Amino acid sequence: MRLIVLSDSHRNYDALRRVFCRHMDADLFIHLGDGEEELDLLLTQFPDLSARTWHVKGNCDYDSMSLPVLTLGLEHSHRLVATHGHNYGVNSSLEHLKALARQNDADLALFGHTHVRCARYEDGLYLLNPGSVSCPRDGMPPSYGIVDVTEQGILTNIVPVTPRP
Structure with a gap:
């Protein structure tokens, strides 16, 4: 099972679309907030993705x-x-965040907000912040996450959003 995890697109529709189009075969897409407006636009253009796309409200997703x-x-x-x-x-x-994960019996916690990428494994819990697909704050290129869930376990990766060819 492959999950594509994005966060903090902040009205950068082009970056969001590039990531989705690169991974049309993914099982799930999860947007971690601050980008609901462009996500809604993308889903109107690709309605077949709606059933595989989840999102949470960010602090800049006004009226969400x-x-x-x-x-x-x-x-x-x-x-x-x-x-x-x-x-x-x-x-x-x-x-x-770790307490929230434990309360929900989760072994994978996804979060955004900081625009700083983070991939850790601590005390039986995978923590992933994919960074920002549009405006990172860690001096690294814009990024998103790929999570593979297999019988052997969970593998998290953070990859750059590459510019259009």
């Missing part, structure tokens, strides 16, 4: 009715929790 936290069961008895992160203090610590 989306939930701030998403929990999903995955293949091979894995479970994820996804949130933008601003309500869990991810700028200073991941402890509240």
Whole structure:
């Protein structure tokens, strides 16, 4: 099972579209907030992706009715929790996020908000912030995440959003 994880597109429709188009065969797409407007536009242009696309509300997704936290069961008895992160203090610590994951019996926690990529494994929990597909704050190129869930376990990767050829 392959998940494409994006965050913080901040009205950069082109970057969002490039990532989706590169991974049309993915099982799930998860947007971690601050980009609901362009995500809605993309889904009107590619309606067949709607059933495979999930998102959470970010602090800049004004007037959004989306939930701030998403929990999903995955293949091979894995479970994820996804949130933008601003309500869990991810700028200073991941402890509240880890507590959220434990409360939801998740072994994968996805978050955004900081625009800084992060991929860690701590105490049986995979933590992934894919960075920002449009405006990273870590001096690295814009990025997104790929999560592969297999019988052997979970593999997380952060990859750059490459410019149009």
